Amino acid sequence: MPDCALANLLKPLEAMIIHPSLRQLGYMLSLTLVVGLVGCGKKDSDEEDDSGGKSDAAATVATVDMTNGATIVGTVKLDGAAPVAKVINMGGDAYCGAAHKTSPVSDDHWVNNGGALVNAFVYVKDGLGGKTYAAPATAITLAQKGCTYEPHVFGIMVGQTMKVENDDQTLHNVHSVSAANESFNEGQPPGTPAKEHKMTKQEVMIPIKCDVHGWMNSYAGVLPHPFFAVTGADGKYEIKGVPAGDYTIECWHESTKSDAAGVTQDQKVTVAAKDSKTVDFTLKAQ
Amino acid sequence: MDSQSRFDLLNGGVHSKWLHRFALLTAVTTFFLIFVGGLVKSHEAGLSVPDWPTTYGEFMLTFPYSKWVGNIFYEHSHRLLATLVGAFITVEAIWLQLSKYGKKLKILGWIAFVGVCIQGYLGGLTVKYLLPTSISTGHSMLAQGVFCLTVTIALFTSKAWPNVERTLQTSSIDIRKLSAWTVGAIAFQIMLGALMRHENAGLAIATFPLANGRIIPEFTSSGIVLNFAHRVGALIASGFVLATVAVILRDYRYDRKLSRPAIFAVVVLLLQIALGAITILSEKAVTPTTLHVSGGTLLLCTMLVISLQAYHHYESKAAKQEESLHREPAVIPSTIS
Numbered sequence: 295m296p297d298c299a300l301a302n303l304l305k306p307l308e309a310m311i312i313h314p315s316l317r318q319l320g321y322m323l324s325l326t327l328v329v330g331l332v333g334c335g336k337k338d339s340d341e342e343d344d345s346g347g348k349s350d351a352a353a354t355v356a357t358v359d360m361t362n363g364a365t366i367v368g369t370v371k372l373d374g375a376a377p378v379a380k381v382i383n384m385g386g387d388a389y390c391g392a393a394h395k396t397s398p399v400s401d402d403h404w405v406n407n408g409g410a411l412v413n414a415f416v417y418v419k420d421g422l423g424g425k426t427y428a429a430p431a432t433a434i435t436l437a438q439k440g441c442t443y444e445p446h447v448f449g450i451m452v453g454q455t456m457k458v459e460n461d462d463q464t465l466h467n468v469h470s471v472s473a474a475n476e477s478f479n480e481g482q483p484p485g486t487p488a489k490e491h492k493m494t495k496q497e498v499m500i501p502i503k504c505d506v507h508g509w510m511n512s513y514a515g516v517l518p519h520p521f522f523a524v525t526g527a528d529g530k531y532e533i534k535g536v537p538a539g540d541y542t543i544e545c546w547h548e549s550t551k552s553d554a555a556g557v558t559q560d561q562k563v564t565v566a567a568k569d570s571k572t573v574d575f576t577l578k579a580q
Numbered sequence: 581m582d583s584q585s586r587f588d589l590l591n592g593g594v595h596s597k598w599l600h601r602f603a604l605l606t607a608v609t610t611f612f613l614i615f616v617g618g619l620v621k622s623h624e625a626g627l628s629v630p631d632w633p634t635t636y637g638e639f640m641l642t643f644p645y646s647k648w649v650g651n652i653f654y655e656h657s658h659r660l661l662a663t664l665v666g667a668f669i670t671v672e673a674i675w676l677q678l679s680k681y682g683k684k685l686k687i688l689g690w691i692a693f694v695g696v697c698i699q700g701y702l703g704g705l706t707v708k709y710l711l712p713t714s715i716s717t718g719h720s721m722l723a724q725g726v727f728c729l730t731v732t733i734a735l736f737t738s739k740a741w742p743n744v745e746r747t748l749q750t751s752s753i754d755i756r757k758l759s760a761w762t763v764g765a766i767a768f769q770i771m772l773g774a775l776m777r778h779e780n781a782g783l784a785i786a787t788f789p790l791a792n793g794r795i796i797p798e799f800t801s802s803g804i805v806l807n808f809a810h811r812v813g814a815l816i817a818s819g820f821v822l823a824t825v826a827v828i829l830r831d832y833r834y835d836r837k838l839s840r841p842a843i844f845a846v847v848v849l850l851l852q853i854a855l856g857a858i859t860i861l862s863e864k865a866v867t868p869t870t871l872h873v874s875g876g877t878l879l880l881c882t883m884l885v886i887s888l889q890a891y892h893h894y895e896s897k898a899a900k901q902e903e904s905l906h907r908e909p910a911v912i913p914s915t916i917s
Contacts, residue, residue: 387649464649467630469710477710479630481637505628506650 356425356537358520363535364565368572370414370525370545374579376405382509389464390441390507398442400509410529411577413447414547415499415515417522418533419560421541427519429453433490436502436512438466438482443502443512447548449522450514452496459488466510471501475516479505498546499556513548513556538567545575594680595739602675603734606668610727611877613661617723618873620658621777622866625651626711632704635659662700669696669726672733685736692729699726713778720774724767724880731881735888740837746895751831754896755838758827759887762820766880769813773876776806782869785811788860814856821849821883828886837889845882851875 379399384390404412433455437444441462450456458468460482468489469479474497480489493500493516504510515522523531541563548556559575620626628651629635635643635652640659648656669692676689699722706715735741749755776782784803791797791808799805828835828842855872862868 465647467628469627479627479710481630483636505625506652508624
């Protein structure tokens, strides 16, 4: 019978397995295997924890609680004489020149009465513990109007769509000079549809420029959370819905070198639920 | 009796008036192309046309003039002029091939052709990759190389070039080697300048003649290192140029083939130093900056001509002695016995 034949064949093997010394060796090997597997498994899970501390937190999509969240407000001022605003010569492109009734000036150091600094980017730099917030479905529009960018400085969330529109009847190229994200450079003739881009990594700031019109530049602050603001004409900003906690708030303003590093200043602040705290910044004139 | 120049082999001992004129035109156009290339960088216009080889999706040669707005004017002019230079060098190579000039000169024509093709490709590549320093600097340096080749071809095809009888150098210093070292020093200095320019480090040291108030600045950034290296390089290159000119004016002042370009080199050197200073003090104003770039090229080409002329017309004492040793011994007349 085949079964019996098989049983006969397995008998020596069975005898080996049940032999006490071999059985002991088997136990030891099994134990080693289990420990090894557990160890490996633990290592894997440790690794997951290490990165996962971030990735878990990153994976946790928090929501902004506007009701209980704190508000951080403040004013950004320039200490010292502001650089003289440069008059932009748009003569290289007749369309651009004709788009302005008066000679346009550079808005890189736009200072209003009392030293209020416009276009400063203020954001929560540290303290959120790696929480990530869902990017809004609405896109941020960067418009090219009269051969200038609007807005000059803006914040955008990681994964949020940036829509670049050309409202001008002249050629522009849109060139991002990014360190962390992928840089791009593409032409945008008049009448072409808006170009869409998504930044995938946090980066403060990404310069965006038009190489056709050397005076055109804009800066995008890319963050994984919505707690940022840009100072208005009065130099004031407001960040809403900040969860209770200790934070580092950074203020960034472009330097006279017009590079992404800019001029920065950090301040610590602690907020409780529904708090309203004032954090003012004074940047030294270069 | 003096020996014949080895450079005659390049020439083949012939002269074609029209081919030489065309070679001159090619060299001058290439120099102008380098100037326009300098304008592109000075205006930061390198990416104003984001695509290549098309221009905003259109065929380069039919891109309408009405769209040459802003910095597109510089970038597109550079591309068109580069195409013209490419065509000139191609015609030159074919013309040389069909001419009675020597084989080596024909090869030189084809080397220039390959050089200009690679140069065009590097130009496109640097646009595609958003102006990486390595490719942009390579593009700048190859431009110098191609220009030097066009100048060399123009010189070798000239009427005065063939059948020159070389004379022994009168100077204790080998003018040929000294001028060749000078060419090398200037080429190295141009490379440092190109690196500095494409790293946007031209104003990393914003003062002149002192470097941020000191003779040797604090090296707090790679930009300062590059900038200072270019300044030191300027001193070294100037030293080489002045030494070469001094030897020429001392020992070869009656040889106009050397003394004329030597005097011209001094003028260009002085202008070049002044332009370098103005570039810093004017915070990289377009005109002085671009002229400074072109001045470097002009100085390189002048010293190259001096070096080629020196090798062509003069023989070193050591080489002469070596040649004498290798000569067959003279036959002793039997009558002496």
